[in-house]
Amino acid sequence: QEDAQFEVGKAKAKVCMTCHGEDGISTLDPYPNLRGQKMGYLVSSLKDYKARERTSGLAILMQQQADALTDQDIEDISYYFSQLGQDTQP
Template structure:
């Protein structure tokens, strides 16, 4: 009986996380609209100097955005990203990073 109780709650909890992840994906997608101008609607940039963001690790993207905001990244087109990062809160960075990290993943494909 105890075994079924654990399995039942694990099943319920996994559904809750899926809905929460789906919500975070949609929030990130909305916040990333300004990013899509340079990095493409699907996270694949159409212009050479801009990097692809699709499938990047969320922790890397958050770190990069924080580095732009603190002016630690200064090469290339950094001035454009510094201006964009200045407008973002830490939560905005996490949401956008989550969105791009999930693009193309199996989990994201199930959410759509």
């Protein structure tokens, strides 16, 4: 049931919300908004941090975050943010 993934993703995204905001609008200029972002892009971005394909300044902070996530976590968290602000959002 799709809503379940939204709730699971929301729970897993707690730590992300510190910088990216609970509604996916980030708290500071250098941090991207994630609200309604494309799920495929969110998944590939997180995997890039894990694979050290993103290495500039703040990337190091995100590498640590991504390292703690399983592939399923990445899917659920990406799904959550991608659904924010969409009409289909439960």
